[in-house]
Amino acid sequence: MSRKKKYSWSADGKEIPDIPAYAKGKHLVLQEYIKNWIEVICGHCVFGPEKLTLIDGFCGGGVYRDGEQYWDGSAIRMIRMVEEGLLKVQERKPWYNPDINFIFIDNNIEHTACLELQLKKAGFEHYLVSGKCQIITNNFLNELDKCLNIIRVRRGYSFFFLDPFGLDIQPAVVREIISLGRSEVLLTHMLSGLVRILTRREDRYKKFFHEFEADEYYTDLAEQKDFRNRQAYLRNQGLLLYRQEGNVKYAWTFAIMKNIKTVEYYLIHLSSNSTALEVMKRTLFKYNNLEYQYHYGVYGLGFRELEYYEHNLSIYNISQQNLNDCIDDLAEQLMQLVYEEEDGITFEKLYLQTTQTNPATIPLYMQALIQQRLEQDIKIIRQKKLTQSRNIKNDDLIIKSRDTPLWIPGLTNRFEKVNKIDSDQKINRENQTTKKRRLKPQETTLWIPGLSADFNNEDD
Ligand SMILES: C[S@@+](CC[C@H](N)C(=O)[O-])C[C@H]1O[C@@H](n2cnc3c(N)ncnc32)[C@H](O)[C@@H]1O
Structure with a gap:
């Protein structure tokens, strides 16, 4: 099965094809x-x-x-x-x-x-x-x-x-x-x-x-x-x-x-x-x-x-715009998964489940998650403690902010200590607990067949 030959070389190097x-x-x-x-x-x-x-x-x-x-x-x-x-x-x-x-x-x-x-x-x-x-x-x-x-x-x-x-x-x-x-x-x-x-x-x-x-x-x-x-x-x-x-x-x-x-x-x-x-x-x-x-x-x-x-x-x-668009789409995709996992999800699992559905690289994953942490949508937990590190590790646990993972002893106090949430922020946070994340309507093509997760399923 071959198409018309575009490339042809002569043994003596005198005939050389043009590069399209x-x-x-x-x-x-x-x-x-x-x-x-x-x-x-x-x-x-x-x-x-x-x-x-x-x-x-x-x-x-x-x-x-x-x-x-x-x-x-x-x-x-x-x-x-x-x-x-x-x-x-x-x-x-x-x-x-x-x-x-x-x-x-x-x-x-x-x-x-x-x-x-x-x-x-x-x-x-x-x-x-x-x-x-x-x-x-x-x-x-x-x-x-x-x-x-x-x-x-x-x-x-x-x-x-x-x-x-x-x-x-x-x-x-x-x-x-x-x-x-x-x-x-x-x-x-x-x-x-x-x-x-x-x-x-x-x-x-x-x-x-x-x-x-x-x-x-x-x-x-x-x-x-x-x-x-x-x-x-x-x-x-x-x-x-x-x-x-x-x-x-x-x-x-x-x-x-x-x-x-x-x-x-x-x-x-x-x-x-x-x-x-x-x-x-x-x-x-x-x-x-x-x-x-x-x-x-x-x-x-x-x-x-x-x-x-x-x-x-x-x-x-x-261009910067392309990177911004990629990070925005990625954040939506990741948050959907994080919100589905009551007990949180490790960075590695999140990455492996999604990496074939978007072009984002690990640094972009980190950037998207760090932005979500700044917006207090998620918390990142490393060895049972909240971390503010910008370098996310494979077994760091990503968890939606409204959940206090009760199964980690002593964690509640730490959360309050680290966050020092004032009353305004508290209201904000309570609002967020009822906030239903709406996904932008995605191209059906963002889901690549053959992979287990279909991220276009909205849960409302
Ligand atoms: C598209 S050109 C390769 C260009 C080269 N890869 C490059 O980027 O510089 C395809 C080459 O495959 C060779 N070719 C075609 N069918 C082949 C086959 N069945 N086995 C080995 N070479 C083949 C052709 O002679 C041609 O030189």
């Missing part, structure tokens, strides 16, 4: 994530993992034309960013020198020859000579078992970047990679191609859907009359498919927009570890240039070239 602006978003996200991934995985303890393996299964020819300049492709960016991330870690741990290998695969011999040339030009020949980087000319699917075995023998962490022309990455491929443990996948999900197939649903595509384990998915597409609902439905079904059939715990998307309304493809990140998702969310927030309030329920965060050009070819950080 929307594809730059993919590279920026990839490189930032790799750097952060290395810093988090290798930096978090004294020793860190000994081995890491990075695989680019559809690697292309290594470099693009970008006007008068060149623009590095995924393989070269992966090496550069691993080096950069490692340098950062080694500032703190100069003794740390893990064994990091790269496998680059492409089924076009011109492309792999061009990549080899570009790697040499970029000063990475020593990776080829030492065997730390292997370039393989073959169909990725025919190499998958070998790659999985290499990783099983090497152990350690692995990262797969899978960027085919079309819809080649079936959930079964993901399932095998994720079952390795400590492995994750960033893949391009060619939405534009899928929509073309879906809108026809002809018999000749039956085999494709069956092999894709997608017989039961996308079936209500015709019922999504509204454009926005349709886009969101496609995104959510894609996530659900990989989550359920790929046996993946955490799945997240980033929309690469071709124009103002059309998603060319989604970058889908799949992992079995909430830290990996958190690192990805931080990366995506950095490169999002869509307006949160309008686009989030439809596309999630994403990259659109119009904004990219308007900002003089430099990615700008998400």
Whole structure:
């Protein structure tokens, strides 16, 4: 299943494709994530993992034309960013020198020859000579078992970047990679191609859907009359498919927009570890240039070239307004859960239950909760005592203010001592006990299918 080829490299490097602006978003996200991934995985303890393996299964020819300049492709960016991330870690741990290998695969011999040339030009020949980087000319699917075995023998962490022309990455491929443990996948999900197939649903595509384990998915597409609902439905079904059939715990998307309304493809990140998702969310927030309030329920965060050009070819950080909107929505979502839990809920549970339903990162969770504490909607309890710390810990208990948790001995007195509530505040607080939190009507799409909690259920 492939779309018209846009990219073609010649072995001698004379023919090099132009980079479309929307594809730059993919590279920026990839490189930032790799750097952060290395810093988090290798930096978090004294020793860190000994081995890491990075695989680019559809690697292309290594470099693009970008006007008068060149623009590095995924393989070269992966090496550069691993080096950069490692340098950062080694500032703190100069003794740390893990064994990091790269496998680059492409089924076009011109492309792999061009990549080899570009790697040499970029000063990475020593990776080829030492065997730390292997370039393989073959169909990725025919190499998958070998790659999985290499990783099983090497152990350690692995990262797969899978960027085919079309819809080649079936959930079964993901399932095998994720079952390795400590492995994750960033893949391009060619939405534009899928929509073309879906809108026809002809018999000749039956085999494709069956092999894709997608017989039961996308079936209500015709019922999504509204454009926005349709886009969101496609995104959510894609996530659900990989989550359920790929046996993946955490799945997240980033929309690469071709124009103002059309998603060319989604970058889908799949992992079995909430830290990996958190690192990805931080990366995506950095490169999002869509307006949160309008686009989030439809596309999630994403990259659109119009904004990219308007900002003089430099990615700008998400605006303060986007952050404010995100925190507001998050506070509503979290308060709904806190108010449902009479005995309070730990920060960790709150985060894990909701992290796949919003783009907020841990610092934003903390900010939203601290704001609620300032407004005296909640209390935060650490080791049986109220805490005013701005740094919330995993087992801190978040509890709605009107409840005194009687099961914690001696807590009532402490509350009064810490709060020193004057009579006005007391009235305020009493009012709050009867205050019914009303959720803003949320986009139905804020709920991602396949997760247990449906936050749109109002309890009145
Ligand atoms: C979108 S391009 C990859 C671009 C590259 N990842 C980058 O960002 O610089 C897709 C590449 O996959 C290769 N390809 C297509 N089908 C393949 C397959 N079944 N196995 C391996 N490579 C394949 C093509 O030759 C092409 O170079």
